[in-house]
Amino acid sequence: MKFNKVLKNLSTYEAGKPIELVVREYGIDPKEVVKLASNENPYGTSPKVVAKIESLAKNMYLYPDDSMFELKEALANKFDLESKNVIIGSGSDQILEFCIHAKCKKKSNVLMAKTTFAMYEIYSKQVGANVIKTESSQHNLKELSKLYKKHGADVIFLCIPNNPLGECLDKDEVYEFLKTIDKNTLVVVDGAYQEYASFKDEKKRICPKDLISKFPNAIYLGTFSKAYALGGMRVGYGLAQPEIISTFYKIRAPFNITTLSLAAAIEALKDEDFVKECIAKNFIEMKRYEEYASKKGFEYIPSYTNFITILFKDFVSKTVAQKLLERGMIVRDLTGYGLNAIRVTIGTNDQNTKLFKLLDEVLEGLK
Ligand SMILES: *Cc1c(COP(=O)(O)O)cnc(C)c1O
Numbered sequence: 297m298k299f300n301k302v303l304k305n306l307s308t309y310e311a312g313k314p315i316e317l318v319v320r321e322y323g324i325d326p327k328e329v330v331k332l333a334s335n336e337n338p339y340g341t342s343p344k345v346v347a348k349i350e351s352l353a354k355n356m357y358l359y360p361d362d363s364m365f366e367l368k369e370a371l372a373n374k375f376d377l378e379s380k381n382v383i384i385g386s387g388s389d390q391i392l393e394f395c396i397h398a399k400c401k402k403k404s405n406v407l408m409a410k411t412t413f414a415m416y417e418i419y420s421k422q423v424g425a426n427v428i429k430t431e432s433s434q435h436n437l438k439e440l441s442k443l444y445k446k447h448g449a450d451v452i453f454l455c456i457p458n459n460p461l462g463e464c465l466d467k468d469e470v471y472e473f474l475k476t477i478d479k480n481t482l483v484v485v486d487g488a489y490q491e492y493a494s495f496k497d498e499k500k501r502i503c504p505k506d507l508i509s510k511f512p513n514a515i516y517l518g519t520f521s522k523a524y525a526l527g528g529m530r531v532g533y534g535l536a537q538p539e540i541i542s543t544f545y546k547i548r549a550p551f552n553i554t555t556l557s558l559a560a561a562i563e564a565l566k567d568e569d570f571v572k573e574c575i576a577k578n579f580i581e582m583k584r585y586e587e588y589a590s591k592k593g594f595e596y597i598p599s600y601t602n603f604i605t606i607l608f609k610d611f612v613s614k615t616v617a618q619k620l621l622e623r624g625m626i627v628r629d630l631t632g633y634g635l636n637a638i639r640v641t642i643g644t645n646d647q648n649t650k651l652f653k654l655l656d657e658v659l660e661g662l663k
Contacts, residue, residue, distance in 0.1 A: 302402075302424040309414055313626050324624040330650055332641040333626040335459070335489075335603050337525035339577070339644065341560075342570040345526070348563040349556055360555040367558055370565045371533055375504050380538040383545065384561075386552050388488060388519040388532025393419050394544040395515065395534075399450045399482050400425040407443055408453040409435045411461055411633050413486065416453040425450070433635070434463045434597075437473045444477065452477065455486045456502060457493045460630055460639045462599030464493045464500045474511045482540070483514045491523040493600035495575045500600055504535040512537045522602060523571050524564045529557040578602050581642045588652050592659075605630065607637040611662055619658040625651060 312333030319326045332338075368379040375381075385391040392415055400406060402424035408416050411433040420427050428447055430439040435458055444452070457464035470485070477483055487502060494501035504516035515536035520526040531553055534544065553561075564571075585604045589596040595607040608616065613636045617629035628639040640651065 302421060306418065306421050309418055310632060312628055313621065315626070318621060318624055318626060322622055322624065329624045329626070330643065330647045331626045332603075332643050332647065332651060333628045333639075334527065335522055335601070335641045336527045337523060337574050337602070338641065338647060339525065339574045341525045342564060342567040344567050344570070345560050345563045349560055352556060352559050355555055358555055359551050360553065360558045362550050364553075364558060367531075367562050367565075370562055371535070374565060375535060377505055377508075377535060381508070381535055381541060383534045383536075383541050383548070384553060384558075385532045385534065385548075386530045386557075387521060388486070388517040388534070389415055390548075390552065391515075391517055391532055391534040391544070392416065392484070392486070394547050395451060395482060395484050396420055396423060396425070397547050398540075398543050404450040405447050406451045406453070407440060407447075407449040409433070409440070409455070409458065411458075411635065412453065412455045413459050413488075414633075416455075416484075420451070434458065434461055435465055437465065437469055441473065441476060444481075448478075449481050452481060452483045453486065454483065455488070457489045457500070457600040459488065459601065460603070460628065460633060461605050462597050462601045462603060464497075464600035466499045467502050468499070470502065471510065474514060477511075477513065479513045481513060483511065484517060485514055486517045488517070488519045488522055489601040490518065491571065492575055492578060492602055495572075496579060496600050508536055512539075515540055520561050520564060523575055524561075525571075525574070526557075526560050526564055529554075529560045531557050531561040575602075577644075578642050581645060581648050584648055584652075585640070585642065603639050603641045605635075605637050605639045607635065609636075611659060612636065613638050615662065616655070616658055619661070620651075620654055623654050623658070625654045627651075 315329045315331050318329045364384050368382040371382050372379050396419040400423050404425040406420040406425045407428050410429045417427045430436050507514050515534050517534050519532040597605045614629050614631045617627055630637040
């Protein structure tokens with residue numbers, strides 16, 4: 297069958313491997329498998345949210361409230377915005393897709409850092425847009441500016457902080473950059489890990505209200521999948537000026553998140569203490585990774601997220617990840633991103649202890 301030509305050279309997004317796969321392929325007890333591959337909150341979902349969902353399970357036969365009134369109000373309230381500034385997606389991934397579909401067609405230019413969230417490129421290429429990347433792996437605004445001056449762009453993606461590397465631009469430098477961007481270029485500020493970055497360093501904090509008031513061509517994306525511990529519920533949001541939001545509504549399918557997802561997100565916003573506690577623990581545990589890497593002489597990228605990227609010289613990351621997998625430890629190999637590195641989600645204290653032990657064992661065996 298002939299398909300749309302743009303799909304020919306498009307690779308399929310490789311998601312973090314699920315626990316079920318390790319159980320199936322290596323016969324490991326599911327209780328023994330540790331997943332540190334998709335940057336989920338390792339402390340699990342807030343008990344209050346779990347209780348709410350259990351009480352609502354009987355409602356699944358009903359379509360959700362498609363206006364998503366309560367969730368949009370809660371988000372508007374949290375960010376001191378209005379409902380008309382908010383759109384909800386099936387993960388913020390779906391909103392990334394809206395961004396591309398609203399702005400791009402064949403031969404549009406889309407600008408991004410060389411090593412950043414893979415879906416930016418995939419959505420762009422789906423519509424035949426040209427993807428233009430910086431030479432540097434990490435975000436480099438000077439290079440992005442140069443490319444913008446040379447090629448222009450319909451969409452620019454900034455991942456703040458960046459997945460899969462963990463580095464983070466300062467708010468001030470982002471604003472300086474935005475001042476030089478044409479009002480017809482949509483700038484996507486992907487804040488999937490902003491809760492972590494702004495906890496670690498106030499200079500990194502992006503206030504969505506301030507961002508979209510100063511730069512009406514910017515959209516801020518947030519997700520419930522990471523710090524809010526709802527990866528399995530698929531809820532994300534976009535915050536922008538009404539002109540952008542109302543246009544995205546023309547692309548959105550009705551009922552794009554579920555009745556239970558909607559309730560979970562609303563409930564999660566009521567338990568910010570839980571989120572704060574998890575973030576604080578994340579950075580305590582992160583220190584252990586930094587110490588581990590330093591002790592072993594591995595280079596790592598200082599991270600503003602809930603994961604850390606460790607670079608190898610004398611080992612092949614793909615082999616290391618595979619050997620860990622066979623022992624029931626799932627991490628992310630970054631070979632596909634052109635790096636000899638693994639990305640590890642910061643787990644709980646016990647999970648991290650187990651990772652260090654297994655990694656020692658694997659590396660010893662590879663010497
Ligand atoms: C996880 C992630 C997302 C979106 O996740 P959803 O589960 O679709 O909300 C977006 N951007 C980055 C950089 C991410 O890491």
